[in-house]
Amino acid sequence: MRRVILLTLVLSVSLITTAQNEDSIFIKRLADEVLTNGKAYSNLHDLTKNIGGRLAGSPQMVKAEQWGQKVLQASGADNVWLQQCMVPHWVRGGKDETIASFMSPSAKKTTKPLYVLALGNSMGTGSKGLSAPVIEVSSFEDLDAKKDLVNGKIVFYNYKFNPTFVSTFNSYGDAVRYRGGGPSQAAKYGAVAIILRSMTHSPDNFPHTGATRYDSAYKKIPAVAVGLQDADWLDEMLSKKTTVTLSMKTNGHFLPDTIGHNVIGELKGSEFPDQYITVGGHLDSWDPAEGAHDDGAGIVQTIEILRALKALHYTPKHTIRFVLFANEENGLRGGTKYAEEANAKNEKHIFALESDAGGFTPRGFGLDMSDELISKVSKWSPLLTPYGAGLLVKGGDGSDIGPLNKLGVPTAGLNPDSQRYFVYHHAPNDVFEAVNKRELELGAINMAALIYLVDKYGL
Amino acid sequence: MRRVILLTLVLSVSLITTAQNEDSIFIKRLADEVLTNGKAYSNLHDLTKNIGGRLAGSPQMVKAEQWGQKVLQASGADNVWLQQCMVPHWVRGGKDETIASFMSPSAKKTTKPLYVLALGNSMGTGSKGLSAPVIEVSSFEDLDAKKDLVNGKIVFYNYKFNPTFVSTFNSYGDAVRYRGGGPSQAAKYGAVAIILRSMTHSPDNFPHTGATRYDSAYKKIPAVAVGLQDADWLDEMLSKKTTVTLSMKTNGHFLPDTIGHNVIGELKGSEFPDQYITVGGHLDSWDPAEGAHDDGAGIVQTIEILRALKALHYTPKHTIRFVLFANEENGLRGGTKYAEEANAKNEKHIFALESDAGGFTPRGFGLDMSDELISKVSKWSPLLTPYGAGLLVKGGDGSDIGPLNKLGVPTAGLNPDSQRYFVYHHAPNDVFEAVNKRELELGAINMAALIYLVDKYGL
Numbered sequence: 001m002r003r004v005i006l007l008t009l010v011l012s013v014s015l016i017t018t019a020q021n022e023d024s025i026f027i028k029r030l031a032d033e034v035l036t037n038g039k040a041y042s043n044l045h046d047l048t049k050n051i052g053g054r055l056a057g058s059p060q061m062v063k064a065e066q067w068g069q070k071v072l073q074a075s076g077a078d079n080v081w082l083q084q085c086m087v088p089h090w091v092r093g094g095k096d097e098t099i100a101s102f103m104s105p106s107a108k109k110t111t112k113p114l115y116v117l118a119l120g121n122s123m124g125t126g127s128k129g130l131s132a133p134v135i136e137v138s139s140f141e142d143l144d145a146k147k148d149l150v151n152g153k154i155v156f157y158n159y160k161f162n163p164t165f166v167s168t169f170n171s172y173g174d175a176v177r178y179r180g181g182g183p184s185q186a187a188k189y190g191a192v193a194i195i196l197r198s199m200t201h202s203p204d205n206f207p208h209t210g211a212t213r214y215d216s217a218y219k220k221i222p223a224v225a226v227g228l229q230d231a232d233w234l235d236e237m238l239s240k241k242t243t244v245t246l247s248m249k250t251n252g253h254f255l256p257d258t259i260g261h262n263v264i265g266e267l268k269g270s271e272f273p274d275q276y277i278t279v280g281g282h283l284d285s286w287d288p289a290e291g292a293h294d295d296g297a298g299i300v301q302t303i304e305i306l307r308a309l310k311a312l313h314y315t316p317k318h319t320i321r322f323v324l325f326a327n328e329e330n331g332l333r334g335g336t337k338y339a340e341e342a343n344a345k346n347e348k349h350i351f352a353l354e355s356d357a358g359g360f361t362p363r364g365f366g367l368d369m370s371d372e373l374i375s376k377v378s379k380w381s382p383l384l385t386p387y388g389a390g391l392l393v394k395g396g397d398g399s400d401i402g403p404l405n406k407l408g409v410p411t412a413g414l415n416p417d418s419q420r421y422f423v424y425h426h427a428p429n430d431v432f433e434a435v436n437k438r439e440l441e442l443g444a445i446n447m448a449a450l451i452y453l454v455d456k457y458g459l
Numbered sequence: 460m461r462r463v464i465l466l467t468l469v470l471s472v473s474l475i476t477t478a479q480n481e482d483s484i485f486i487k488r489l490a491d492e493v494l495t496n497g498k499a500y501s502n503l504h505d506l507t508k509n510i511g512g513r514l515a516g517s518p519q520m521v522k523a524e525q526w527g528q529k530v531l532q533a534s535g536a537d538n539v540w541l542q543q544c545m546v547p548h549w550v551r552g553g554k555d556e557t558i559a560s561f562m563s564p565s566a567k568k569t570t571k572p573l574y575v576l577a578l579g580n581s582m583g584t585g586s587k588g589l590s591a592p593v594i595e596v597s598s599f600e601d602l603d604a605k606k607d608l609v610n611g612k613i614v615f616y617n618y619k620f621n622p623t624f625v626s627t628f629n630s631y632g633d634a635v636r637y638r639g640g641g642p643s644q645a646a647k648y649g650a651v652a653i654i655l656r657s658m659t660h661s662p663d664n665f666p667h668t669g670a671t672r673y674d675s676a677y678k679k680i681p682a683v684a685v686g687l688q689d690a691d692w693l694d695e696m697l698s699k700k701t702t703v704t705l706s707m708k709t710n711g712h713f714l715p716d717t718i719g720h721n722v723i724g725e726l727k728g729s730e731f732p733d734q735y736i737t738v739g740g741h742l743d744s745w746d747p748a749e750g751a752h753d754d755g756a757g758i759v760q761t762i763e764i765l766r767a768l769k770a771l772h773y774t775p776k777h778t779i780r781f782v783l784f785a786n787e788e789n790g791l792r793g794g795t796k797y798a799e800e801a802n803a804k805n806e807k808h809i810f811a812l813e814s815d816a817g818g819f820t821p822r823g824f825g826l827d828m829s830d831e832l833i834s835k836v837s838k839w840s841p842l843l844t845p846y847g848a849g850l851l852v853k854g855g856d857g858s859d860i861g862p863l864n865k866l867g868v869p870t871a872g873l874n875p876d877s878q879r880y881f882v883y884h885h886a887p888n889d890v891f892e893a894v895n896k897r898e899l900e901l902g903a904i905n906m907a908a909l910i911y912l913v914d915k916y917g918l
Binding site for chain 2: 031032035036041163164166168201202203361363385386387388391417419420423436437438439442
């Protein structure tokens, strides 16, 4: 262990004014409260261990809404209500299976189960399953080049996460089109199913699910994501010209749309009660995990901000809404509903903030607002830097508040460190144990600080 | 998962000059090399899984030296050698045990094993063990106040890690005096042993060992660290005035000093071959774990810098030394020897850098050098910020290069994010699986960038 010395900041980005001094004192009090008495971690334990995965429309999601309502009340909201919206209701319908069959070098028929998960929103194979030889493609261009070989086959998309992006969200942004558009592109050429290299560069073998979307012009074929170790094995087999047949059984299907809810807690503003600041995360999560980082973290951070502000007897000038959104993963119906109602009621929303990039140590905020406002918010960077989130960048708010942003509301997203996010994202290992208590708390502290600054100075 | 948008840096700290542009291109090449072909993670797997814990003087440490020599050679060092030094040879001598006995509320004699580890350098109880009632103190002041009650007892130091420091190294700096001085302070008042709340604020129950030091004026009494869940249980029992007796068995003892080695690889300088830049970590680690974060990470990052510079065919101006130090944990004999020999040979050392704060995502560097040099190095911050380590602060280099710093050499330490460090530090869970591949690699990238800049521009 290295020598311990009290660290002194060398780069002080701007002069500290008296107002900033007052602000830094209040933010320190917020930080002390969260780091000493914080409930985000124990709330996350409750949500993940007692409820678990909670896809929109599922019984777990109903339990999660009740839980959210109760915890917002206990954390001191002036009032808490459910905002109803219709949500899609996709169910996995059982265990996803894919078994590879091939001839071993000694010409013996051999099988190997692959670790897969059906993509969200995908159609299952039906109870009989399907079986077909697999053809590998490295990209859509490669698929086009091989289009005459695809008919009747299972297409294996083996497009790799680019490791050279420092922000792993850029690797995701680059690769995720294969999850979204891969099934229909393959169906166009007569493929019977697809198997997709998971959206990760983690060295483990967990498959990563996530939403796909079918193009209505083509057949809706089954689609699974496969863990990277199995993807690499499949790639190696196929590169040796071994014929590999996959037997796939998945059961995904849609039930009729059902009723879901945004869970909303409110702290009334003293000066501008009709002007709103929204902070939130999404309560729904993919079914095969506990939804700890995605987005249990954002949920418990949102609630923690309320708890900490109340613990310090803070009365906001503006009304602050703490929103647990209903349906981010496969429909965005929660965020859409929230913005629709805000618009219909002609509510004045001055700012919205989301945490939906994991409960990792905070590095900054992504700002979706005018350059003028970005420059205003950037002046607060020295107040956030001691707590980790001093790096303010343009772009990257959060899906659920995107519809508000489209109405012209300035929005922002917490940017935690991204290196571990795609180790867990939509995979069975996104569990409570993958979250560090203090990293989670520091995210809440920086969010609370930003909410406080916007409330005090406006935007 | 939040919306994916390519992030643009809003705060650009200084204008980018042409030279900086060249530098940013070279640093990007370094980053791409490490993120694409990096060997730090697989080297860490080798070191932790095939060798494991490696305390100075142990057979594992001899294996680790041989491993280090081989890997430095394979990574392209011009020459590799062992620098001999005498090292302390403390051995744990077996399993550490502590069993609590007390009367249950129904007056039934009850026992509970506590999860403990003897402190490094501590004297064991002997094979018979010892047994005594425990007395809790919250601080040295509390111990002084209770001094008349201590004779014949086991002192339970229950001083807590302060959660309100954002850098956990400050919590450690605040609490670690109880590990270092606790046994002798208690022995002064006649205590027969101590049990110490572990140096962590992690919610788990792993005990954290680490060096203690006896004051020769007092008896060398046995000393163990206990996990936090057990510490809290003990505190609760004692707060209810329950008498708790601890039966302790530990076997620690010193063998005669033995021979150890710093393992040194060198890349010859083309312009100033007699001027040295040192980069390193420490090869030794505590015995009950794999020494993954402390300091396997620093070791494989050091080797990765060499590998990446060679892969890019970089010829340094100055001679760069890659040093795997022999004995940081319980003696600092490796770093001391290295500085002594540098001094005796009148070597000109222009800079030394250490990584010994874990393989976590990098945030910056701690600089131990004149304010003038700090201001020079701070100008490089915009080149490091895209890779995470743009935050340059005064103080906090690294133990092993401390002796060089005392000779007037400017030194620095990598500052990774500190939130998870004391979850693993000196505890049985400091294993390979606790390290994230990309976080580890980003540390190496920022270190390589700083080494490159110092080599190019001098200090």
